[in-house]
Amino acid sequence: xxxxxxxxxxxxxxxxxxxxxxxxxxxxxxxxxxxxxxxxxxxxxxxxxxxxxxxxxxxxxxxxxxxxxxxxxxxxxxxxxxxxxxxxxxxxxxxxxxxxxxxxxxxxxxxxxxxxxxxxxxxxxxxxxxxxxxxxxxxxxxxxxxxxxxxxxxxxxxxxxxxxxxxxxxxxxxxxxxxxxxxxxxxxxxxxxxxxxxxxxxxxxxxxxxxxxxxxxxxxxxxxxxxxxxxxxxxxxxxxxxxxxxxxxxxxxxxxxxxxxxxxxxxxxxxxxxxxxxxxxxxxxxxxxxxxxxxxxxxxxxxxxxxxxxxxxxxxxxxxxxxxxxxxxxxxxxxxxxxxxxxxxxxxxxxxxxxxxxxxxxxxxxxxxxxxxxxxxxxxxxxxxxxxxxxxxxxxxxxxxxxxxxxxxxxxxxxxxxxxxxxxxxxxxxxxxxxxxxxxxxxxxxxxxxxxxxxxxxxxxxxxxxxxxxxxxxxxxxxxxxxxx
Numbered sequence: 001x002x003x004x005x006x007x008x009x010x011x012x013x014x015x016x017x018x019x020x021x022x023x024x025x026x027x028x029x030x031x032x033x034x035x036x037x038x039x040x041x042x043x044x045x046x047x048x049x050x051x052x053x054x055x056x057x058x059x060x061x062x063x064x065x066x067x068x069x070x071x072x073x074x075x076x077x078x079x080x081x082x083x084x085x086x087x088x089x090x091x092x093x094x095x096x097x098x099x100x101x102x103x104x105x106x107x108x109x110x111x112x113x114x115x116x117x118x119x120x121x122x123x124x125x126x127x128x129x130x131x132x133x134x135x136x137x138x139x140x141x142x143x144x145x146x147x148x149x150x151x152x153x154x155x156x157x158x159x160x161x162x163x164x165x166x167x168x169x170x171x172x173x174x175x176x177x178x179x180x181x182x183x184x185x186x187x188x189x190x191x192x193x194x195x196x197x198x199x200x201x202x203x204x205x206x207x208x209x210x211x212x213x214x215x216x217x218x219x220x221x222x223x224x225x226x227x228x229x230x231x232x233x234x235x236x237x238x239x240x241x242x243x244x245x246x247x248x249x250x251x252x253x254x255x256x257x258x259x260x261x262x263x264x265x266x267x268x269x270x271x272x273x274x275x276x277x278x279x280x281x282x283x284x285x286x287x288x289x290x291x292x293x294x295x296x297x298x299x300x301x302x303x304x305x306x307x308x309x310x311x312x313x314x315x316x317x318x319x320x321x322x323x324x325x326x327x328x329x330x331x332x333x334x335x336x337x338x339x340x341x342x343x344x345x346x347x348x349x350x351x352x353x354x355x356x357x358x359x360x361x362x363x364x365x366x367x368x369x370x371x372x373x374x375x376x377x378x379x380x381x382x383x384x385x386x387x388x389x390x391x392x393x394x395x396x397x398x399x400x401x402x403x404x405x406x407x408x409x410x411x412x413x414x415x416x417x418x419x420x421x422x423x424x425x426x427x428x429x430x431x432x433x434x435x436x437x438x439x440x441x442x443x444x445x446x447x448x449x450x451x452x453x454x455x456x457x458x459x460x461x462x463x464x465x466x467x468x469x470x471x472x473x474x475x476x477x478x479x480x481x482x483x484x485x
Contacts, residue, residue, distance in 0.1 A: 020215035021228055021235050023069075027248040027475040028232055029097045030072035031157055031358050032387045033213055036095035037075055038159035038191070040166045041360045043254070043383060044174070045185040045469070047151040048107050054180035055108065059484035061176040065169075066476055067095040094169045095159035098479065099252050099471030104153030108483045114472060115242035118391040119251055123468035124148075130396065131404050131430035132465045140465070147256070147467035150184035155254065155471055157385075163188070185467070187256070189360035189383040198309075200361055201259045201380050202427075202462075205293035205308055209315055209338060211354045222316035224351065230394070231356050231387050238389045245482040248475035250387045253355075253395045256467035257428075259381040261366050264462040266374040275444050275454060285443055286426045286456070288334030295334070300327040300447045323412075326447040330412050330420060331440040333427040336402050342409045353397045355386040381463070391470055403429045406438070415451060426456065428463055436461050 023033075030036050048054050075093055082091065102120050105112050118126050127140045135141045140148060156173060160166040166188065174183070191197050200206045211226045212219035214236075219225045229236030234247035241247055268286075272279030284290045284303070292308025297317040299307060307313045318341035322328055328335055335342070343349025363380025370377050388394035402408050403425035412420040424431050424438035431438040437459055444454035474483060 023213075023215050023228060023235070024248055024475075025070040025073060026068050027477055028069040029250075029473050029476070030067040030069050030095055031097045031159075031385070032069065032232055032250045032252075032473060033216060033228070033356065034069055034072040034076070035356075035358045036067060036072060036097065036157065036159040037079065037093045037161070038095065038360060039090065039161050040159065040163050040188060040190045041383065042156075042158040042166050042170055042186070042188040044156040044158065044170055044183060045147070045150065045152045046154055046156070046177075046181040047184050048104060048153040048180065049182050050180040051107050054177065055484040057177050057180055059480060062098070062173060063476065063480045063484065065096050065173065066098060066479065068476060090161040092165040093159075093161050094165050095157070096169060096173065097157040097473060098154065099157070099473040100154045100483075101152055101469060101471055103151075105472060105483075107153060112243065114246065116251060116391055118396055119470045119472065123253070123255075123470045126396065126470075127465070127468065130399050130465075131432045132468075133430075133436070133461075140468075142258075142464050142466055143468075144185075144256070144466050147185045152184045152469060155469065163190070187362060187383065189362035192361055192365070196365075199291070200382055201261050201363070201366075202264060203291045204287055204289060205291065206359075206382075207357060208289070208293045209334065210356060211351075220311045220315055221313070222318070223311075224346070226351055226354060230352065230354060230389060233389055245474070245478040246472075247478075249478060250473045251389060251391050252471040252473050253384075253386050253388070253391060254467075254469045254471065255384040255465055256362075257382045257384050258376075258379055258464040258466045260376045260460075260462045260464070261380065262370045262374045262376055263460070265371075267458070267462070271443070271456060275456070277444055281445060282443055282456075285329055285445065286332060286440060288328050288332035295328070296332070297322060297328045300445065324415050324446070325412070325420075325442055326445070326449075329440065329442050330409050331423040331426065331442075333403075333425050336408065336422075336425040336429070337398055339402070339409050353394055353402075355388050355394050355398065357384070357386045359384040359386075379466075381466075387473070399428070399430070404431070414453070423456075426458055430461070430465075435459070 128134045128138045133141045158166050158169050198205055212223045213228050214225050227236035229238035232250045233241035268279045268283045272282045284296050289295050290303035292303055292305045293314050294304045294308040295317055320341035359382050362383050364378055386395055406423050420441050423440040426440045440456040442454055443456040444452050446452055
């Protein structure tokens, strides 16, 4: 029910860590660093219709309901104890977080400049620069119309262990805000059922590789401990935020990513036959992990289902010893988006661009009719969420400079010395080529030896952006004072 910062590696008293920053967990909203506990998550996007009334309701009736990182931390230990005592009942654990678009911030604090150009422009304006499909006017062409045509000033993230608990909190919050807001778009995601819990709709264990946070995490093997200032203002590199009240706040990126699961499965089967290889191995090499979460860098020939969910083992690797891409292709999703030790030194080449992810799947399981037809008939995918203190240098950098860039990772060569055309991230990469065609180098394994040159041609997007938003998630203090006064 949480991300990779679990009771095993969350420090119970971060303020007591020698040499670590003192994190103000009572001020930081709960989803930013730790991730709200959730089996269900409802995203309620809204427009502020009456600023004065909204501010009063925010200060008096909503601010105290916002879930802090301290509460999330305590709940993690409660969940551990609950499980260890043999309890199987689901705890409600209702969570509430709040973020604002630039238009929302300007309504609440006229003239405020948060000094992030992408945030100021908004996700719709930035779509073309991310190679998302756009029309002649540069408007997103694949967004759901209800979101594309909406005025969005903010979003409530409402989480919990049951749908009923989440919906009750949504009803309560919207009731106290009354006519001061109008709901623009409303969607609920949920953790997948049974053995697929924790897996996204293509079938991979999700959220495996999160950065550790200095002052908060006891890092797992292979997990880098990063400056909290990369994810929340007021620490380390962001110790002096552009506006004083931005301290303990964070920028949130939201993307509704539709996944064409039957089409992807059919493509992998067909390409496996074409390339003369096991389609399960092909899929693992495209992602860089087996569906269990086990990295091909550690187990390149077959899955290790015990390693996959084990945080003590599933992240303890880098790519320094795989410069011939025998274990993991240079273009694999996890290598394109976190090229650990491919860029040296890592603290300069990789760490400043890391993000914290906190998304959740949406939509039903694939039906038998869809499996038979090999075609998607119902929307499903990922309600992607990530946190950072610079949208251009973190989320957008990873998407456009790494995932979408066919030349990245730079300077790679085949064993015979010829340059590698790495290709675009085969999972989340967006291509600006006609029909969004992309290629991936060396899907066929040369492990442990071999020199087979192969190329995968991917004729369509299997992940389609259908909505997006850029938000600022303020501190509790800012909600109670600057934004509601």
